[in-house]
Amino acid sequence: MRSGYFKEHYDGLIVLTDSPTVKAWVLLLLVALVAAPFLLSNFVLSYVIIILFTLIGALGLTVLTGFAGLISLGHVGFLMLGAYSYAIGVTRLGLPPELALVLSAVAPAFFGLLVGLPSLRLHGLYLAITTLAFSYIVSAGILAGGQFTGAGSGIMVERPTMLGFDLSSDRAFYWFCLLMCTLAVLVTLNLRRSSFGRALVAVRDNDIAARTMGISLVRYKLLAFLISAALTGVAGALMGMYVSIVSVEAFPFLLSIEALAIIIVGGLGSVLGAVLGTIFIVTLPEVFSTLMHGVGGALQEVMTTSAHEIKSVLYGLAIIGFLRFDPRGLRGIWHDIRQAWVFWPLRY
Template sequence: MPALLKRYGVVLLIAAIVAILPYVVPTSFYLRIAALVFIFSLAVLGLNLLMGFTGQVSLGHAGFFGIGAYAVAVLPTHFGVPSAVALVAGVVIAGLLAFVIGRPILKLKGHYLAVATLGMGILIAMVFTNEAQFTGGPDGMPVPRLTLFGWTARGSVTWYWISGVTLVLAVLLTANLIDSPTGRALRAIHDSEVASRVLGVDVARYKLIAFVLSAVYTAIAGSYLALFDGLVTPMTAGFMRSIEFVAMAVLGGLGSIFGSVVGAALLTVLPQMLTVFHDYEHIALGAIMIVFMIFLRAGIVPSLTSLFRRNPS
């Protein structure tokens, strides 16, 4: 029982939050913010699988985010593909691209890998900006609504449940993965690639698995955001979006599933709360992030967990 609780506790916690939140918030505006938190949590969860559990740095995951977003815009608009099929196609394209690109760039380590993934993300964003006849160029393009068997997804409440349920399923999948032989191999690679090889772990294969899975998670999140907003622009796949994902993962806690949600929530909700400072909003946000990193160096969730374990009273 304790082992099951340890594995599925975070799943039950997030599921409880998703189920209860609509009954305690006063207006649908808060559900819109919550839907954004869930969508970004899905992307950060994928990035955390790569960075936190496998130890591989990526500064270009917004590229996969943009692939998912533009797939649900370009394919229905220009090729008449149903939105649901376009979503699946975008995820498959992102996964295949990660598989092809991951083989050579995952041979790199440290800042070399970071720069390589950064270049990948920039190239993808440039394609979205320059191929104006398909993507609308710098101004972006509208995104048709998601329609499935005659039902159309619209409104904050609908997307709250879609994104919330998807996040719970993704957390469940990740929790099972981390406690599987594959997850143990990923954690071993994070600790030491040399030791992992000595123990017979196929390091290249498992790093590629983590890279592809993280791209799939991020592409799904990108599709959801585009369908939710009804608009997509090259900023969706921009460099700052990648930095935002990394900041969410680090603030919440690398190697923590719940930390992915906390980090995404923090950097989604805080800017909304800090608008009262007007011109000083970004200064306040930066100061808060610095304070968190100084006093909670391992990230919010791991640091607080360690603190409570040392001081249970």
Template sequence: MRSGYFKQRYGELIVLTDSPAVKAWTAVLLVGLVAAPFLLSTYVLSYLTIILFTLVGALGITVLTGFTGLISLGHVGFLMLGGYAYAIGVTRMGLPPELALVMSAVIPAVFGLIVGIPSLRLHGLYLAITTLAFSYIVSASILAGGKFTGAGRGIMISRPTLLGIDLSSDRAFYWFCLVMSVLAVLLTLNFRRSYIGRALVAIRDNDIAARTMGINLVRFKLLAFLVSAALTGVAGAIMGMYLSIVSVEGYPFLLSIEALAIIIVGGLGSVLGAVFGTIFIVTLPELFSASVALLGGRLQEVITTSAHEIKSVLYGLAIIGFLRFDPRGLRGIWHDIRHAWVYWPLRY
């Protein structure tokens, strides 16, 4: 009987999956996602597009906070840098969209190294406040940038043609977001199972013990900031393409809270948890609005005029609820359900 845990070779410990069932269900899921534009309405397709590019940003903070244990409240700063790097590259510098997209990863990565330097001596709340201050510095600098950054007006952009593929239609842009999210998932999974990813987890669990084992804390913490900022910057650029405008108001501080809510609700340190958390957190306001719409009346008007505040409350309740009742998040709940199914009736 296959136990699912016993491994005989080192390669089996780091393989993405050795389960034929997981491979089959993953293939079915990918086929379903590729075919989604032909089966779903424009509204639902737009909703799935938001989930996909949000997942890219969530994987960015998963590398930093989930893998390395470094808390960041300023990831919205990297989102802004990525969005503005792409917009300025296309509209001001006349760069091809492909090169501008690369720049949306490189520039946040450089700033990630700069912000990462204080992380070498700061931990916990102090590091969180430092990253929060960084996001406000970025937004203030953009607002003071005049015509070059668009100041408070922002920069209007259109969906580009990448590698000869026109992304102006909703279907094409959805497929682009799907490709980017799949690449981000594969990158993060392989990054986690590499020696770098294992070093980051060791730092998260006990940095003193990790240093004793020969892990260079300076190198790996800065590398975590670099990879995290690059992924988040790409997500910011894709978000700008989706909105057709890049502005400071388009990247509110609430996005940083949303990112933390995603990895906490989904399960810290897990790529699968980031996927579950993204779906849950992006869906939560929609489900709440739909529930309120059934009631109608004055409450629906209040929800409509206070959408930003309602989102903040929902994210806070989700974080508190999961930390109180199941800190493992949705990934832990999923594992319980899967094991109950696989080992039934022996489990009981």
């Protein structure tokens, strides 16, 4: 039985894990994820793909809101910018898919810096409204872009051949999304453990005290927006590849609420929370729809005709429920279960 978590060296404080058990479970999980396309049906595999690129976007919001404490209601704007940057790069500029994918991170990152400027003066609700306005500006700009942006018709995007691998099949595209998601998770985990990540948390907890300690609020807030927007832009590009069309209608405001629901339900400021929250929020409407179809009658008809509204209600209920009964989110619940298992029977 473990008796403590004392670390003798600084390296032990920043390492991802020093537990052989955790390393074994992570390796087993990676093997299972790699083999998943051979075991899952096409329908279930499609949901796993959605979970993977949604998680990348959720990690972007985790850096901004979870680490730095900067509230954003307009993250769908960065998602749109990433998707359109990739689509325009491939179809209009003739860029290779690899360069277009890089562009899908660079373009939102640039606009993230511009949106981050008001964060130097604004806080809380005012900053949230500013980011919300930004998402509507992006949407209006795309619709006014004419043939270059596709306006209201959107841009058709084929799944490319990336780094010599044909991504046209769901199986190949799943593995590519798994690779990108794994890289995003590793980047976010290491970011949180670095001096940069600790500075972001200091800004979140008390920006006045952080500035007194020599932390540059200008630098760290802008970098938080930059990194967050870049990750979200990549998620938008993957989303565009998956649905094969990029249009404004595919990026409703509900996606911003979904992203907030993910990090709140999963647990603010936690990469594990982002993973658990993404799985919970993405599968919640489908689980609820299955239950309603099992009941049948009028409820089944409501799910068919008002799916968008039902999603909004479910996300709202999930946010309210976790904030009321367990603000730590799913990560806190998982922590309690793990502690009970590790210290049993001396937990209580």
